[in-house]
Amino acid sequence: MPEVSPDQYLALFRDMWRVRKFEQALEREFKRGKVPGMLHVGLGQEATLAAIAHSLRKEDGIFPDHRCHGLLFLKGTPGKKIMAELFGRATGICSGKGGSLHSADASVNNFGDNGVQGSYMVTALGVALGWKMQGKNNVSAVVVGDGTSGRGEWHESMNLASVWKAPVFFICVNNGYAISTPVGFSHATEDLVDFAKSYKIPAVQVDGNDVLASFQATQEAVAHIRAGKGPYFVEYKTWRWQGMFSGEFRPAEEVKYYKEDHEPIALAKADLLKKGIASPEQLDAIEKEAEAEIEEWVSYAQNSPLPDPAKATANVYIGWEVESWQS
């Protein structure tokens, strides 16, 4: 296991708070009707997200899923441009044309989410293949939820990544449920890592609420892929706070376990204190700073203009324009 320095640990802790505050602010604004469309948030999955972000380089590719708003800014895109995109504003990273489910930033090789869950599993394979053919050693990282792993594309991409030794990092976020369906109910195994093993891909399972364990597993995965040894698979066992759309359908003791006893930020905080890496005051200050930063992004988004109407018909084709309304 690679050692994690106190500074690195604190940086992970700080980014967990930034993800938490981002998603909480977003959910609040969504409920106020300021964020259009649908919203899924990554609350409860902060450790997994921070661990991934801290293991990838800027030039590595990321295919973030619907609970990865945090990854978008942790990857290096200015957070205010992410927030503005979610608000559907002109200043958003895709000029307001993508929204939560389609936010990409080519400048940091974020290839965007897909509203058709997981379709990009094979796009990630293609990015990896392209880079391999070009002699680059970037990693193409793709986030897939437990429910989404039922798709054929998952199997097609794992098989071919293995055959082609393509640099794909399969990030399996197993939070226990699809919308409402428990993973063990709808898959042949509760341990999705089993599938990857059958495709001869090195694959491990990790407690996705334990930021250090997640970080270390991710570091090993990325090092393996970057060394040209082909794909790697990590299953992060975690849990999401959000039921899906509304209400809570999961057993009360399970909710309590994940929100209190095994909550990722609290776990990290206790560990940081125990190890004497920071004082309670320092850790509280980190939380406050994160909150202030995110609220700035919210006001930036709210005060940003709506998209230029010309954007509606822009960039459909390359080389010619589509017809607009005629008088």
Place this chain on the structure above:
Amino acid sequence: MAVITTVQALNDALGLMMAEDQRVYCLGEDIGKMGGDFGVTRGLYDEFGGERVRDTPLSEAAIIGAAVGSAMVGMRPVAEIMFADFIGTCYDQVVNNAAKVHYMFDGQFRAPIVIRTACGGGFGGGPHHSQQIEGWFMNVPGLVIVAPSNPHDAKGLLIASIEDDNPILFLEHKALYRQKGEVPEGKYTVPLRKAKVVRPGKDITVVTSMKTLYDAMAAANELEAEGVSVEVIDLRTLRPWDHQTVLESVARTGRAIVVNEAPKIGGLAADVSAVISEEAFSYLKAPVMRVCGLDTPIPFSLPLEKLILPDKDRVKQGILKVCGK
């Protein structure tokens, strides 16, 4: 100029582009050593190796996904889907990614891919190896559909498609693969989104593509003797198709029929006839007619298949009816 088949012309185009541009590579099922089901990639494996002529399993979604992803980082993939009918297995990849990445991320990415696929009926291929599938994709903004009718255009359009920055569905009609024609050596392009008036005429415009061009030509030649002068247009790009060439023709002839192998409902012919009616109504001396496949799947047995597809006689009947004869 050499006289070669459509298959050889396509093969020529691929070989030229792969030699010229390192970014161009092919992927698909059995396209390597074997050269593909129809031989379009024959010899390319020996010339360029397995990295650039890449065999895949029956994983159509991964074929298109890998093409799109690699195109997003600068490659120029030419993906082969063995039979067009199979494209349902990767429909989502074509419609929701290939055709949308440029728009939904507001121009940050491009997906300059070519999806080559063998389509069309008339040979007893049955329900899953015979369909004309452009109708499945007519409603997909961002996608370009190209469909050559002869060896010369096949080569020029394929080169133009590989060089184009949009995602392109490139339809190859199986009945035309072995057809021979004069094809220039070396590199040339045939413009995309440009239809061609193949046969000038005065009385009626017949809009065709791929194999139906030959049905229309045969009908036109027979009708010449009966005193009907038929103009025949080959669309060459099916979406977005060339309104101008068609409308100019209809403005001259005042009559139009649209021929298409696929069923009428919601298909290419529906769109072409709607545009003619919308834009050239004042020139029309008769309603626009569609001569299309019937609203059935493609049956296996040849006489049944013949019953449901348009042919020379059905085009001829259509022309006579629209001309009031």
